[in-house]
Amino acid sequence: MMIFFQTNPTTIFVFLTSLILSSHQYFSTALDSEVDDETPFTYTEGTGKGPRKWGQIDPHWKACGNGKMQSPIDLLNKRVQVFPTLGKLKRGYKPAPAVLMNRGHDIVVKWKQDAGKININGTKYKLQQCHWHSPSEHTFNGSRYDLELHAVHESSNGKIAVIGIVYKYGHPDPFLSKLFHHIKSVGREERELGIVNPGNIKFGSRKYYRYIGSLTIPPCTEGIIWTIVKKVRTVSREQVHALREAVHDGFEENARPTQQSGGIGVEFYTPRENGGST
Numbered sequence: 001m002m003i004f005f006q007t008n009p010t011t012i013f014v015f016l017t018s019l020i021l022s023s024h025q026y027f028s029t030a031l032d033s034e035v036d037d038e039t040p041f042t043y044t045e046g047t048g049k050g051p052r053k054w055g056q057i058d059p060h061w062k063a064c065g066n067g068k069m070q071s072p073i074d075l076l077n078k079r080v081q082v083f084p085t086l087g088k089l090k091r092g093y094k095p096a097p098a099v100l101m102n103r104g105h106d107i108v109v110k111w112k113q114d115a116g117k118i119n120i121n122g123t124k125y126k127l128q129q130c131h132w133h134s135p136s137e138h139t140f141n142g143s144r145y146d147l148e149l150h151a152v153h154e155s156s157n158g159k160i161a162v163i164g165i166v167y168k169y170g171h172p173d174p175f176l177s178k179l180f181h182h183i184k185s186v187g188r189e190e191r192e193l194g195i196v197n198p199g200n201i202k203f204g205s206r207k208y209y210r211y212i213g214s215l216t217i218p219p220c221t222e223g224i225i226w227t228i229v230k231k232v233r234t235v236s237r238e239q240v241h242a243l244r245e246a247v248h249d250g251f252e253e254n255a256r257p258t259q260q261s262g263g264i265g266v267e268f269y270t271p272r273e274n275g276g277s278t
């Protein structure tokens with residue numbers, strides 16, 4: 001997709017000159033609906049393209065403005081119900097070839113072959129990609145953390161399930177450590193990473209929140225199954241800085257504000273006290 005920016009003192013016009021180029025046949029299913037390159041939206045209110053305006057930018061993005069199940073949300077303890085029957089999250093990841101890409105608004109690792117799956121209520125969702133937002137998009141009782149990873153999965157009939165993991169500043173994250181020098185130098189082209197093991201994305205806990213929400217970037221598609229790991233992990237300032245440097249100017253902070261999705265019910269899974277560890 002080629003995008004030209006023309007600026008004058010008050011306005012930015014964005015011209016989409018070609019929507020045709022899509023070389024990633026692997027992602028020819030529902031994830032195509034996720035904006036996949038430089039995009040005519042921003043995270044800054046007052047630009048006319050900020051989060052509050054997303055629903056007005058494109059007719060296909062209306063859910064961003066009038067959706068009722070929009071993400072991210074604040075995971076407020078008082079609206080969370082404990083559901084032991086949710087069961088342990090079943091991850092069956094495996095190492096597979098991957099590429100790193102700068103999508104302008106974020107940095108993404110895409111697996112090019114089968115990297116395994118998660119299983120939710122008997123449905124298999126294959127791992128497609130992971131990317132990062134800083135600061136975190138989901139908040140816990142109003143607390144926003146420094147980074148959030150989204151691992152995006154898709155079922156054979158196009159349903160999307162995302163696992164979110166939040167991080168605060170501290171020790172480096174081992175998964176990002178492996179990618180660090182690539183992130184520092186990634187451009188617009190896909191960067192071959194060789195074999196990447198998604199099993200290196202550590203959860204650190206079996207406790208998680210579950211709710212049905214939306215993509216957090218346009219088109220804000222609803223019906224996304226969210227799993228947010230309860231454990232707050234750590235990431236180094238240097239790692240977050242590298243991710244922020246790598247994206248395009250204006251996207252250093254790429255977290256959508258939490259949405260007033262008051263009707264959303266959030267479930268919480270915790271292993272049985274006598275049954276296992278966390």
Ligand SMILES: [Zn+2]
Pocket residue numbers: 131132133150216
């Ligand atoms: Zn995301």
